[in-house]
Amino acid sequence: MRFFNWTGLVCYAASVMLLSGPEQGLAQDYFADHRYTSEAIEAGSRVYVADCALCHGANGDGVDGVDIRRGSFRNARSDEDLRRVITTGVDNGRMPAFNLGAAELEGVIAYMRAGFDPEGVAVKVGDAARGQALFEGAGDCASCHRVHGRGPRTAPDLSEIGLVRTPAVLQRTLLDPSAALLPINRPIRAVTRGGETIQGRRLNEDTYTVQLIDSEQRLRSLVKADLVEYEVSLTPIMQPTTLSSDEVADLVGYLLSLKGLP
Amino acid sequence: MKTVPHTWLLALALTGLLAPHHLQAQATYDRILNASDEPENWLTYNGTYSSQRHSGLRQITAANVRELESKWVLQNQVFGAWQSNPIVVDGIMYVTQRPNDVMAVDPVTGRVFWVYRHTPSENARVCCGANNRGVAVLDDKVFMGTLDARLVAIDATNGRPLWDVEVADVNSAYSITMAPLVVKDKVIVGVGGGEYGIRGLVAAYDAETGEEAWRFYTIPGPGEPGHDTWDADDWEHGGASVWVTGSYDADLNLVYWGVGNPGPDWNPAQRPGDNLYSDSVIALDADTGELVWHFQFTPNDAYDYDSVQVPVLVDMEWNGVPSKLMMWANRNGYFYVLDRVTGEFLTGTPFVRVNWSSGLQENGRPIPTPQPAGSPTWPGNQGGTNWYPPSFSPRTGLFYLSAWEDYATIYRPEESVFTPGRAFLGGGFDVLTPTPGAPGVGVGRTSPINNWTDAVGHGSVIAIDPRTGEARWKFEQFDVSDGGMLTTASDLLFTGGREGHFHGLDARTGELLWKASLGGQIVMAPITYMVDGRQYVSVISGHTLVTFGLRD
Numbered sequence: 056m057r058f059f060n061w062t063g064l065v066c067y068a069a070s071v072m073l074l075s076g077p078e079q080g081l082a083q084d085y086f087a088d089h090r091y092t093s094e095a096i097e098a099g100s101r102v103y104v105a106d107c108a109l110c111h112g113a114n115g116d117g118v119d120g121v122d123i124r125r126g127s128f129r130n131a132r133s134d135e136d137l138r139r140v141i142t143t144g145v146d147n148g149r150m151p152a153f154n155l156g157a158a159e160l161e162g163v164i165a166y167m168r169a170g171f172d173p174e175g176v177a178v179k180v181g182d183a184a185r186g187q188a189l190f191e192g193a194g195d196c197a198s199c200h201r202v203h204g205r206g207p208r209t210a211p212d213l214s215e216i217g218l219v220r221t222p223a224v225l226q227r228t229l230l231d232p233s234a235a236l237l238p239i240n241r242p243i244r245a246v247t248r249g250g251e252t253i254q255g256r257r258l259n260e261d262t263y264t265v266q267l268i269d270s271e272q273r274l275r276s277l278v279k280a281d282l283v284e285y286e287v288s289l290t291p292i293m294q295p296t297t298l299s300s301d302e303v304a305d306l307v308g309y310l311l312s313l314k315g316l317p
Numbered sequence: 318m319k320t321v322p323h324t325w326l327l328a329l330a331l332t333g334l335l336a337p338h339h340l341q342a343q344a345t346y347d348r349i350l351n352a353s354d355e356p357e358n359w360l361t362y363n364g365t366y367s368s369q370r371h372s373g374l375r376q377i378t379a380a381n382v383r384e385l386e387s388k389w390v391l392q393n394q395v396f397g398a399w400q401s402n403p404i405v406v407d408g409i410m411y412v413t414q415r416p417n418d419v420m421a422v423d424p425v426t427g428r429v430f431w432v433y434r435h436t437p438s439e440n441a442r443v444c445c446g447a448n449n450r451g452v453a454v455l456d457d458k459v460f461m462g463t464l465d466a467r468l469v470a471i472d473a474t475n476g477r478p479l480w481d482v483e484v485a486d487v488n489s490a491y492s493i494t495m496a497p498l499v500v501k502d503k504v505i506v507g508v509g510g511g512e513y514g515i516r517g518l519v520a521a522y523d524a525e526t527g528e529e530a531w532r533f534y535t536i537p538g539p540g541e542p543g544h545d546t547w548d549a550d551d552w553e554h555g556g557a558s559v560w561v562t563g564s565y566d567a568d569l570n571l572v573y574w575g576v577g578n579p580g581p582d583w584n585p586a587q588r589p590g591d592n593l594y595s596d597s598v599i600a601l602d603a604d605t606g607e608l609v610w611h612f613q614f615t616p617n618d619a620y621d622y623d624s625v626q627v628p629v630l631v632d633m634e635w636n637g638v639p640s641k642l643m644m645w646a647n648r649n650g651y652f653y654v655l656d657r658v659t660g661e662f663l664t665g666t667p668f669v670r671v672n673w674s675s676g677l678q679e680n681g682r683p684i685p686t687p688q689p690a691g692s693p694t695w696p697g698n699q700g701g702t703n704w705y706p707p708s709f710s711p712r713t714g715l716f717y718l719s720a721w722e723d724y725a726t727i728y729r730p731e732e733s734v735f736t737p738g739r740a741f742l743g744g745g746f747d748v749l750t751p752t753p754g755a756p757g758v759g760v761g762r763t764s765p766i767n768n769w770t771d772a773v774g775h776g777s778v779i780a781i782d783p784r785t786g787e788a789r790w791k792f793e794q795f796d797v798s799d800g801g802m803l804t805t806a807s808d809l810l811f812t813g814g815r816e817g818h819f820h821g822l823d824a825r826t827g828e829l830l831w832k833a834s835l836g837g838q839i840v841m842a843p844i845t846y847m848v849d850g851r852q853y854v855s856v857i858s859g860h861t862l863v864t865f866g867l868r869d
Contacts, residue, residue, distance in 0.1 A: 224753070227753075234753075236752060237752055237756075237768070238750070238751055238769070238770040238772035238773070239767070239768040239770055241770075258766070259765075259766045259768075260767060260771075260795055261767065261794075261796065262793075262794045263818070
């Protein structure tokens with residue numbers, strides 16, 4: 056049995072269609088707005104070596120409880136937090152204040168967000184509290200996703216998403232869900248011999264059956280031989296976000312803060 | 318408890334002598350040579366020396382296959398993929414479990430007579446699991462290769478060791494995972510270690526004493542033909558392992574072995590040349606181990622395309638002439654037919670998508686089309702197929718195999734430094750996924766949830782018409798499959814896959830006639846045998862060996 060693709064679930068706006076492949080020029084520009092430039096990362100590497108590496112080390116893990124390269128900090132989460140810590144210092148001067156120019160400050164944060172990789176992607180990370188407000192409000196995330204026991208189960212539960220996804224992947228998911236949809240999560244549409252139409256998110260599949268959570272949040276297991284239609288969509292229910300660049304950064308900041316049971 | 322009168326004991330002893338299935342484990346060479354004459358037994362790894370995995374049994378048919386039921390289950394006590402192939406001789410089954418246990422089992426009830434346990438050296442290194450694929454039998458002995466590269470002979474009746482010899486140095490990461498092949502009075506094995514910079518070999522031992530009879534290195538040394546296909550000292554650690562059981566043609570007195578990848582696996586620039594006899598089939602004189610011919614499938618391999626498939630020997634007409642053929646569905650994605658007398662290439666056709674090569678030259682040498690850095694290569698690293706035994710049915714004239722379709726990987730070659738006993742890989746690879754970072758398909762299945770999905774590859778049973786190389790039919794599965802094949806004289810085909818489904822297909826059409834959900838991955842081929850007039854089919858799924866028979 057072969058499986059055919061199904062794209063009828065979500066109607067794309069024409070402008071969104073252009074985003075289906077991140078390699079396309081327009082999409083690159085679209086992403087660029089949410090990222091630090093490679094020039095900034097490169098400039099930041101020099102700032103880091105000159106001003107930060109003495110204490111934090113070449114790998115960013117020279118200070119207890121801080122692993123800069125992996126985005127693990129004691130007093131900061133968002134880029135704004137980092138700006139504050141760098142320019143004002145913390146812990147009564149154990150981390151001194153640094154008087155950096157605007158470009159230097161942006162560069163060193165870009166270098167950190169790129170994981171110290173000059174070829175890497177440095178995603179902007181905003182404020183988690185503002186991101187949570189967007190998640191539950193204007194971002195329209197909570198209408199499908201569940202966090203810490205609140206919200207529906209139809210889309211994947213995001214309570215631990217900050218542990219399992221990088222900032223770059225989270226940002227890509229928000230901007231271009233089609234390019235980030237994991238194959239297992241692809242939407243299913245099935246019609247039984249009895250005429251029932253079942254839609255939901257795939258949980259597991261084998262040659263003869265498929266397991267899913269349906270739109271009513273019920274676990275269903277379907278035998279393919281009993282279906283008159285069975286379609287797996289490449290297109291997620293989730294639409295590309297229309298939030299601004301700063302709002303996306305805030306949302307990424309919130310998602311990164313979700314690390315399992317509080 | 319009652320005592321048994323002595324006259325009864327005498328009577329029992331007499332019936333024991335008379336009943337054929339109590340003539341235990343005297344699997345003489347002549348019987349193995351003519352194994353197809355006694356399909357009630359399964360005397361060697363692939364059933365017969367021709368390795369067709371085709372049984373003459375016909376009690377189970379398309380008409381009654383739906384009446385198959387589980388007769389017994391033997392649970393493996395050790396975690397990890399169970400790849401062992403059982404041998405059945407006169408009412409005794411011999412099967413191995415990890416790491417190096419041999420069990421003698423009643424094939425009617427699944428109860429165990431004895432367990433022989435070899436504890437491999439702590440220094441044993443294997444790339445892909447502590448596998449053992451089974452034993453060989455000859456006369457009153459059972460033979461097992463071990464993870465620490467030893468060959469052990471065991472008394473077939475009481476499970477006690479008789480001799481135990483070193484085949485190669487465990488400290489240099491040599492290992493044995495294959496079932497040995499017995500030919501005449503010799504036991505022949507090859508070694509694994511292609512990911513550790515070994516120098517591969519096949520060696521033969523006197524079955525009675527364990528004394529080494531001959532040894533053939535799969536990488537020619539200085540002064541030997543083919544040595545110039547290696548640069549500098551690359552030959553000393555160039556891999557070319559032999560980890561799957563070969564075949565034997567008694568008329569030609571040739572044993573055939575598939576040879577594994579050159580090392581380091583993924584960086585061909587580090588070992589310029591064709592790298593003979595990696596990724597080749599070699600034909601050796603069974604008495605002396607001398608090389609008679611070879612055919613290389615993938616020169617200077619960049620993709621880990623071990624040619625460790627089972628050489629399937631078929632006698633049939635080729636272009637109107639009765640011919641001695643060898644059929645070979647290779648990990649590199651091509652299906653080959655060779656003349657097994659001379660090694661001459663007759664034909665080769667891709668059975669899955671192939672882009673590392675644009676085709677084969679007249680002599681069978683591939684036309685290489687290496688892909689740009691970062692681009693996917695089809696078939697992917699695990700290959701279009703792999704070590705899982707195929708089958709040829711002389712009744713249908715079709716060749717059956719497990720293929721991985723729509724499966725590609727992106728290679729990252731890097732310079733590797735060789736250190737004896739350490740991994741020598743030359744980089745790495747990623748499975749091509751539709752979404753960056755999505756789960757890929759791995760060497761084995763370790764989760765009940767298939768979260769990689771058919772988006773990264775799926776399995777097919779392909780029935781190839783060897784005359785054309787074309788698929789006569791396909792039976793597709795959602796997950797990939799490492800299931801080997803078994804065909805029968807009643808035109809049934811039994812096979813399974815990683816999903817744990819055990820399938821009974823119509824070998825002529827591919828129609829699914831029967832299936833059983835066994836739950837664990839099937840990573841070997843089924844066997845069939847007959848005891849007391851009843852045909853059984855055994856297959857390993859996950860940690861269970863399940864034996865089916867017709868309902869009483």
